Amino acid sequence: MKPSRFTYHRPTSVEQALGLLDELGPHAKVLAGGQSLIPIMNMRLAAPEHIIDINRIHELTKITIDDDKVVVGALVRHADLQSDSGVAAAVPVIAQALGLVAHPAIRNRGTTVGSIVHADPSAEMPAVLALTGGTLQVASVTGQRDIAADELFIGPLETSMRPGEMAISATFPVGPASVRTTITEVSRRHGDYALAGVALRLDVENGDVRSAAVAYFALASVPVLVDLTDQFVGPLSGLDLQAVADVAVAGLEPEDDIHATAAYRLQLARTLTYRALCQLAEQE
Amino acid sequence: MTDPEVRYDITLNINGTPYEISVPARRLLSDAIRHDLGMTGTHVGCEHGVCGACTVLVDDRPMRSCLMFAVSAEGLSIKTIEGLAGADGSLHPVQQAFRDCHALQCGFCTPGFMMTIAAGIVDNPAPDADQAREMISGNLCRCTGYQNIQAAVLRAAQLASTAVPR
Numbered sequence: 449m450k451p452s453r454f455t456y457h458r459p460t461s462v463e464q465a466l467g468l469l470d471e472l473g474p475h476a477k478v479l480a481g482g483q484s485l486i487p488i489m490n491m492r493l494a495a496p497e498h499i500i501d502i503n504r505i506h507e508l509t510k511i512t513i514d515d516d517k518v519v520v521g522a523l524v525r526h527a528d529l530q531s532d533s534g535v536a537a538a539v540p541v542i543a544q545a546l547g548l549v550a551h552p553a554i555r556n557r558g559t560t561v562g563s564i565v566h567a568d569p570s571a572e573m574p575a576v577l578a579l580t581g582g583t584l585q586v587a588s589v590t591g592q593r594d595i596a597a598d599e600l601f602i603g604p605l606e607t608s609m610r611p612g613e614m615a616i617s618a619t620f621p622v623g624p625a626s627v628r629t630t631i632t633e634v635s636r637r638h639g640d641y642a643l644a645g646v647a648l649r650l651d652v653e654n655g656d657v658r659s660a661a662v663a664y665f666a667l668a669s670v671p672v673l674v675d676l677t678d679q680f681v682g683p684l685s686g687l688d689l690q691a692v693a694d695v696a697v698a699g700l701e702p703e704d705d706i707h708a709t710a711a712y713r714l715q716l717a718r719t720l721t722y723r724a725l726c727q728l729a730e731q732e
Numbered sequence: 733m734t735d736p737e738v739r740y741d742i743t744l745n746i747n748g749t750p751y752e753i754s755v756p757a758r759r760l761l762s763d764a765i766r767h768d769l770g771m772t773g774t775h776v777g778c779e780h781g782v783c784g785a786c787t788v789l790v791d792d793r794p795m796r797s798c799l800m801f802a803v804s805a806e807g808l809s810i811k812t813i814e815g816l817a818g819a820d821g822s823l824h825p826v827q828q829a830f831r832d833c834h835a836l837q838c839g840f841c842t843p844g845f846m847m848t849i850a851a852g853i854v855d856n857p858a859p860d861a862d863q864a865r866e867m868i869s870g871n872l873c874r875c876t877g878y879q880n881i882q883a884a885v886l887r888a889a890q891l892a893s894t895a896v897p898r
Contacts, residue, residue, distance in 0.1 A: 449779040453737050456757035456803050479804070486799045487780035490760075499757065501804055527793070551870025553848065554781060556793040557800065638869050 451489040458501045462587065462616065465502055470589040470612050472498045478614055479503070480523055483550070483558035484566045508616065513538050518620045519585075522562070526555035538622045539580060541629035541647060545572040548631065551639045565615045567600075567607050570641035570666035572631065574601055578671040579629070579647045579663035582620045588612040594619075601670035626658070627651045628728045633666070634716050636707065642666040643708045644716035648724040655683045662724070667702045667717055674699065684729050693721040742806045746771070747815030755802050762786040764802035765812060773813035773843050777872070784871030787844040788812050794851045813843035816850060826850045829888035830881075837875035845871050845881055853889045861886070 457476075459465040469476055477496035479485060480503065488494045502508060508523035513534045520529060529535055530546035542560075549555055549563065549572055563573045564584060577584070577597040584595045586609055600607050609615070633645030645665040651658040657680035664672040679692045702713035739754045744764065753768045765774050765788070777783035779798045786797040789811035797810075816824040826846045829835065836842045845868060852867040853859065859867060864885035865878075873881060 450760070450763075451758040453756060453758055455738065456740065456801070458803075479801075482801075482804075483781060483796075483799055486760075486801070489758075490779050490798070499801075501801075503804055551784075552852075552867070553784065553787055553794040553796055553870050554799075557790075557795045 449490050451486070452492060452495040454496055455498050456501065457498060458504055460504050460506075462505060462507060462614075465500055465505060465614060466587055466589050466612075468498075468500050469614055472500075474611055476500055480562040481525065481558035483554050484562065484568070502614075511535060514622075516622050518542070518622060520560055520618045520620070522615050522617060523559055524561065526550075526558050526560055526563070527552065529560050530555065539620045541576055541579065541631060541649070542620060544629060545576045545631045545647065548572050548633055548639075548642075548645075554639075561615050561618050564600075564618055565607055565609065567603075567605050567670070568641065569601075569604050569669050569671070570643075570645070572633070572642070572645060572647070572665060575645065575647050575663040575665035575671040576631070577618060577620065578673045579649050579661060580620045580623070582618060584609075584618050585616045586613040587616050588614070592616070597671075598673065604669045623649070624651065626653045628731050630724050630727050632720050632724055632727075634720065644702070644713045644720060646717065646720040646724050648721070648728060650680075650684075650725075650728045652684060652728075655685060656680075657684050662696050662721060664697075664700060664717060667700050667713055672700065687729075689725040689729060690722055692725055693718050696721045740803050742803055744769070744802065744805055744810060745808065746810045746812060748809075753802070757801060757803050759802045760798050761788070761800040761802045761805050761810075762797035764805075765797060765810075768802075771812055771814050775840055775843055777840070777844075782872070783841070783844070784848065785841050785844040787847045787871065789847055789851055792851060792854070794848045811847070813846060816846060824850060825891035826853070826884070826888040828891055829884040833880045833884040833887050835876065835880040835884035841871060841873045841875075845873065849885050849888055852885070853892050857889055857893055859885060859889055 476498035479499050479501045508521040510521045512519040518539050526546050530543050536543040582597050628650045631647040633642035635642045647663040650660045660676040662674050697717045702710045704710045737756045741754050744751050762776050765771050775785040777785035781796045781799045787794050788797045790808050826849045864882045
């Protein structure tokens, strides 16, 4: 349970970090919070030859809140994002989700952007990025680009980032005040990765649902976003929410693994979706 | 292995004292504390961040020392279980509470719990029973069944609120 040897690099600017990534190529790995990377290094599931520790790049520690978006720097710790009252007001689902991410000691070190690019299919924050229609800002020595959430996640622990690219920030759009969100999951132990998880977003104006979407995690190899807007015809109070939940999960095809059977995961998804719908329908 | 492993000369600030050590990049903070510095109060359980036994305070926040490299910890202020009691040997409120509530049996997990709770009752000086459970949810104990540890959280908060600040 000790990592194999590597060479340590500690750049103090994004420019330096990108230069190192370019020079060292695929043998290098970026270290931010390390709460996913170091366990797999300890278990020797990963053995990068070079570690680029970005923890001293202060320009990456910023949280910026505008009228229309929240931009989270690559070094923002989960705990700092979770306790930021401006973020909680602008995009409430971020703080709602972070309460489910591991434990306080992990959240104190782990970063939200790191969790997103780690792209664990059972993790909450990739699903939150998908639900909010967010983007990831990545950079390399040749320039910057944005990757939309629906193009970012391509498989378990796999993203569409290219070699030499580093995540700089994640951007979460701010919804109108009429948006209601919730996130819920079932895990074997509190703080563990989810067996099944649901993040729900309803935009409700005068009792009518203008738009609705649900993002599932731990139910496929990537977060699954389902648009439910068409299911909400007429006033919210009169709807059969169980029927909406049944439609929402109809396209899911979870797989068996050592933690749960596919049928159990699907049942969890259906039940959690129904509960989330009920919760948001009752909310004022 | 052919070439000797490159070592890095670093200074770790632990319990207010700077320590100069020479370590390979892959040295975990937990191992630097235990092996290089001989402070064996910090325990190592799972080495992948699940059990919480290795929890130390980094800039006053509880973190897993098995999930940090010692080289990354340069310049940060680290507090271990050895630094919890007062300089005169007086017990920290958390230590006193563990004694009062019989919150340990074998003691292996105890340093991690104590560091977690020491920071937890600063964040939340008056936790209720649910908040106490949430506070210790990231630490595993295989002896006590947690009831007495939960009681110790409440007792520690009570003791800390009446203690003379040091």
